[in-house]
Amino acid sequence: MAIALKRWNRQALGAALLVAPLAIFVAVTFVAPLAAMLVRSVYQPAVAEALPETLAALAEWDGDSLPDEETFRIAGAEFVALDERRALGSVATRVNRLQSGMRSTLLGTARSLAAETPAASWREAMIAADADWGAIESWLAIRRAGEVITPRYYLNALDLDRGGAGEIVVQPEDRRIYVSLLLRTLLISIAITGICLLLAYPLAWLLAHARPRRAGLLLLLVLVPFWTSLLVRTTSWIVLLQNQGVINDLLVTLGIVAEQQRLALIYNMTGTIVAMVHVLLPFMILPLYSIMRTIPERHMQAAASLGASHWQALRRVYWPQSLPGVAAGSLLVFILSIGYYITPALVGGRTGQLISSMIAYHMEQSLNWGLAAALGGILLLLVGTLFFIYDRLVGIDRMRLGG
Amino acid sequence: MWKSSRLGWRGNSSTSDRWSGVDGGAAARSGMNQKKTTSAHIEFIDIAKTYDGGTMVLPGVNLAIGSGEFMTLLGPSGSGKTTCLMILAGFEMPTSGEIRVNGESVHKLPPRKRDMGMVFQNYALFPHMTVGRNLSFPLEVRGMAPGERARRVGRALEIVRLEGYGDRRPGQLSGGQQQRVAIARALVFEPGVVLMDEPLGALDRRLREELQLEIRSIQRELGVTMVYVTHDQQEAMTLSDRIAVFNEGRIQQAAAPETLYEEPATEFVARFVGDNNLLRGTVRAVDGELCSVAVGDGLVEAFMVEPLAVGDSTVLAIRPERVALSPSIEYSNSVAAGVEDMVFQGDHWRIRVSVFGESDFFVKIPNFIGQGGILPGDRVRIGWTTIDCRALPASG
Numbered sequence: 064m065a066i067a068l069k070r071w072n073r074q075a076l077g078a079a080l081l082v083a084p085l086a087i088f089v090a091v092t093f094v095a096p097l098a099a100m101l102v103r104s105v106y107q108p109a110v111a112e113a114l115p116e117t118l119a120a121l122a123e124w125d126g127d128s129l130p131d132e133e134t135f136r137i138a139g140a141e142f143v144a145l146d147e148r149r150a151l152g153s154v155a156t157r158v159n160r161l162q163s164g165m166r167s168t169l170l171g172t173a174r175s176l177a178a179e180t181p182a183a184s185w186r187e188a189m190i191a192a193d194a195d196w197g198a199i200e201s202w203l204a205i206r207r208a209g210e211v212i213t214p215r216y217y218l219n220a221l222d223l224d225r226g227g228a229g230e231i232v233v234q235p236e237d238r239r240i241y242v243s244l245l246l247r248t249l250l251i252s253i254a255i256t257g258i259c260l261l262l263a264y265p266l267a268w269l270l271a272h273a274r275p276r277r278a279g280l281l282l283l284l285v286l287v288p289f290w291t292s293l294l295v296r297t298t299s300w301i302v303l304l305q306n307q308g309v310i311n312d313l314l315v316t317l318g319i320v321a322e323q324q325r326l327a328l329i330y331n332m333t334g335t336i337v338a339m340v341h342v343l344l345p346f347m348i349l350p351l352y353s354i355m356r357t358i359p360e361r362h363m364q365a366a367a368s369l370g371a372s373h374w375q376a377l378r379r380v381y382w383p384q385s386l387p388g389v390a391a392g393s394l395l396v397f398i399l400s401i402g403y404y405i406t407p408a409l410v411g412g413r414t415g416q417l418i419s420s421m422i423a424y425h426m427e428q429s430l431n432w433g434l435a436a437a438l439g440g441i442l443l444l445l446v447g448t449l450f451f452i453y454d455r456l457v458g459i460d461r462m463r464l465g466g
Numbered sequence: 467m468w469k470s471s472r473l474g475w476r477g478n479s480s481t482s483d484r485w486s487g488v489d490g491g492a493a494a495r496s497g498m499n500q501k502k503t504t505s506a507h508i509e510f511i512d513i514a515k516t517y518d519g520g521t522m523v524l525p526g527v528n529l530a531i532g533s534g535e536f537m538t539l540l541g542p543s544g545s546g547k548t549t550c551l552m553i554l555a556g557f558e559m560p561t562s563g564e565i566r567v568n569g570e571s572v573h574k575l576p577p578r579k580r581d582m583g584m585v586f587q588n589y590a591l592f593p594h595m596t597v598g599r600n601l602s603f604p605l606e607v608r609g610m611a612p613g614e615r616a617r618r619v620g621r622a623l624e625i626v627r628l629e630g631y632g633d634r635r636p637g638q639l640s641g642g643q644q645q646r647v648a649i650a651r652a653l654v655f656e657p658g659v660v661l662m663d664e665p666l667g668a669l670d671r672r673l674r675e676e677l678q679l680e681i682r683s684i685q686r687e688l689g690v691t692m693v694y695v696t697h698d699q700q701e702a703m704t705l706s707d708r709i710a711v712f713n714e715g716r717i718q719q720a721a722a723p724e725t726l727y728e729e730p731a732t733e734f735v736a737r738f739v740g741d742n743n744l745l746r747g748t749v750r751a752v753d754g755e756l757c758s759v760a761v762g763d764g765l766v767e768a769f770m771v772e773p774l775a776v777g778d779s780t781v782l783a784i785r786p787e788r789v790a791l792s793p794s795i796e797y798s799n800s801v802a803a804g805v806e807d808m809v810f811q812g813d814h815w816r817i818r819v820s821v822f823g824e825s826d827f828f829v830k831i832p833n834f835i836g837q838g839g840i841l842p843g844d845r846v847r848i849g850w851t852t853i854d855c856r857a858l859p860a861s862g
C-alpha cells in the first residue's frame with residue numbers, strides 16, 4: 064500500500080514535470096494577464112493613492128451641502144502639491160470621466176492656487192477660480208473617483224451609472240452605446256454562426272462520405288484558406304467587395320446594377336459578416352467533418368429500407384447523430400466571432416464594428432483600461448455562461464473538435 | 467402508405483396466453499402467421515452489373531425466388547452476392563436486366579417503396595434511439611397510430627425474445643442481442659421480403675448457430691420470403707430451402723441443399739459445398755449415364771452429371787464419407803491405397819490415403835469402432851459405388 068502510494072507519487076511527479084513548461088507558459092502569457100485585466104476592471108487605486116487627505120476629509124462629509132472650509136483647504140493644498148509633482152493630470156482625467164469638465168477645473172484651480180495662496184478663505188478663493196467648486200456634484204465626483212474597489216466600469220459597460228446618492232441610474236440617451244453594441248455583437252455572431260452552419264453542413268457531408276480521393280481534394284480546398292494569412296484573406300475581400308471592386312464591376316458590366324447604384328458590400332455590416340463567415344468557416348467544417356466521419360453510411364440505407372424518405376432519414380437518423388459536431392462547431396464559431404477584432408476593424412466600416420473595437424479603443428486611445436477590462440470581463444462571462452449551458456445540454460465530454 | 471389490409475398481424479390473445487408460459491416467441495409467431503399471403507415472389511432477369519464500366523461484377527444473373535421461400539446466396543467473398551442484394555433492395559441500379567417482384571418490375575421504385583426489410587452485417591441500428599424507437603421508426607414514417615405502434619413493437623420484441631429491452635440503447639446490448647433487434651426491425655413493418663447480408667458474420671460460432679435456428683423458425687412461421695447472403699456453406703445448409711451458389715458473379719447452381727450436396731453440377735460447387743475428393747481424368751468409355759474414366763494408372767466407373775464424350779477431360783467428385791475402407795462387399799470401384807496419415811476428429815477419423823499416384827485422397831470413417839485397427843503405412847483397399855462418383859465437366 065505504502066509502496067504503491069510512493070510509486071504513484073513518483074509517476075505523478077514525473078507527469079507534473081513533463082507538463083511544467085507548458086503550464087508555466089500558459090500561466091505567464093495567458094492566466095496572469097487575464098487575471099490582471101480582470102482585477103483592473105474593479106480595482107483602481109490611482110486616485111486614492113494620489114489624494115489620501117482629501118478623500119479622508121470627504122469621507123466625513125454628508126454630501127448634501129458644500130464641504131466645510133477645512134476640506135476645501137486640504138483639497139486645494141493637495142491639488143497644488145500634486146500639480147507640482149506633475150501628477151495631477153492623470154487624476155484629473157479620471158475624475159473627468161465621472162463629471163465632464165472636471166479636468167480643466169482641477170488643473171486650472173491648481174494653477175491659480177499655486178500662483179497665489181489664498182490669504183483667508185480657501186473656499187471662496189477656489190470658487191472664485193472656478194465656479195464648479197460651488198457645485199456638490201464636483202465633490203461627489205472626486206469622492207467616487209477615490210473608491211479603490213468600484214463597480215463603476217461594469218456599470219459603465221452596461222450603460223449604467225450611479226446617481227448622487229449612489230443609486231444606479233441609466234446613462235443619458237446620448238451616452239448609451241455599449242449595450243446596443245453588445246447586442247449587435249451577439250446578433251452578428253449568431254448570424255455568422257448560422258450562415259457558417261448552413262454552408263458547412265453539406266460540405267462536411269461531402270467530405271465525410273465522398274470517395275477518399277475526392278474527399279482528400281475537398282479537404283485540401285477547405286484547409287488552404289486556413290493556411291493563408293488572415294490579413295491576406297481579409298484584404299482580398301476588400302478587393303472583391305469594394306465599391307470599385309470585382310463584384311460591383313461585374314454587376315455593373317452585366318447591367319444588373321446601375322453605375323450610380325453600386326452596392327455597398329464592404330465597410331458595413333455586410334462586409335463584416337461576409338469576411339468573418341469566410342474566416343471562421345473551417346472552424347465549423349472540421350468538427351462537423353470529424354463527427355460525420357463516424358456516422359456509418361449504412362444508417363441512411365437502413366433508414367431508406369425501413370421506408371423513410373431522404374428528408375426523414377436526414378432529420379431523424381443523420382442529424383441527431385451529427386449534433387455533437389454541430390454543437391462543437393457552433394460554439395467554436397460563436398465564441399470566436401464575439402471576440403473577433405481584425406476582420407471587422409478592416410472591413411466593418413462604421414456599422415460593422417463589434418464590441419472588440421470598443422475594447423481596443425479604450426485600450427489604445429482613451430486609455431480607460433478599467434472600462435476595457437470590464438467590457439472584456441462581460442465577454443468572458445458570456446462565453447462562460449455559454450459553456451455552462453452547452454455542458455448542461457450536450458455535455459462537454461461529447462464535444463469533438465477533431466480526430 | 468400503410469396498407470390497412472396488412473394489419474392482420476394481430477396475435478390471437480388466447481393463443482398467446484396459452485403458449486406464453488412455454489415459449490413466448492413461438493406464440494407471437496403463430497399470431498403473426500395469419501399474413502402468409504403478403505410474402506412476395508421475386509425474379510432476377512438477366513441482371514448484369516458493372517461498377518466501373520469495365521469489369522462485369524455480375525455478367526447476367528437469372529434467378530426465381532418463390533413466395534415464402536428461404537433463398538440463400540452462397541459464394542466466396544467478392545463473388546457478387548452483396549451486389550445482387552443491393553440491386554434487389556434498390557441501393558444499386560443494374561447495368562441491364564430487370565427485377566420483378568410479384569411479376570412487376572421494380573426498376574423505378576426507390577428503396578423505401580420496395581417493401582423489403584433489410585438486416586445489415588453490422589446491424590446498422592440507430593445508436594441515438596432506444597431499441598423501442600428503432601423498432602417503431604419504420605412504423606412512424608408510415609404514419610401509424612401510437613397505440614398500434616406500441617403493440618407491434620412489443621410483439622416484434624417478443625418474437626426475437628427481447629421483451630423488456632425496449633428502453634435500452636443498442637450500445638448497451640451484446641452483439642447477439644443487437645442482431646436480434648436488427649431482425650425485429652426488419653420484420654416489424656411486415657415487409658413482403660426480408661434481406662439479410664451476412665447478418666451473423668460478426669458473432670462467435672455458438673451464438674451464430676443459435677441465431678441460425680431462430681432465423682429459420684421465424685422465417686418458417688411468418689412465411690416471409692427471405693433472401694439471405696452468406697459465404698458459410700454450413701449456415702446456408704442449415705437455413706435454406708434453396709441455395710444459389712455464386713462464383714465470379716455467375717450462379718453455378720441453384721438448388722435445395724440436398725441436391726447441391728448429392729448432385730453438384732460443377733466442379734466449383736463440388737469443391738465449395740461440403741468435403742469432396744476431386745480426381746482429374748479422361749473419359750475412356752461411355753455407357754448411357756455411366757462412363758469409365760482413366761485416373762492416373764487406374765480406371766474408375768462414374769456417373770455423368772452431363773453428357774461427356776470419349777476423350778473429354780473430367781473431374782470426379784467422391785465424398786470422403788462415401789468411401790469404404792477395407793470393403794468387405796465388392797464395390798464397383800475398388801482400389802489398393804496406402805494410409806498416409808490419420809487425424810482424430812471426435813465423431814470420425816479423417817484418413818489420408820494415396821491412390822492413383824495422388825496422396826491427398828481423404829476417407830472419413832465414423833468413430834464407433836475406433837480407428838478400425840488401421841495405422842499409417844498400412845496397405846488397404848478402398849471402394850465406392852458408381853452413383854457416389856460423379857463425373858463433372860472439367861472447368862478451365
Ligand SMILES: Nc1ncnc2c1ncn2[C@@H]1O[C@H](COP(=O)(O)OP(=O)(O)O)[C@@H](O)[C@H]1O
Pocket residue numbers: 517518523541542543544545546547548549550
Ligand atoms: N461500390 C462498389 N464499387 C466498385 N466495386 C464494387 C463495389 N461494390 C462491390 N464491388 C466489387 O464487386 C465485386 C463483388 O462484390 P460484392 O458484391 O460485395 O461481393 P460479395 O458480397 O460476394 O463479397 C467485388 O470485386 C467488389 O470489389
Ligand SMILES: [Mg+2]
Pocket residue numbers: 544547548549
Ligand atoms: Mg458481401
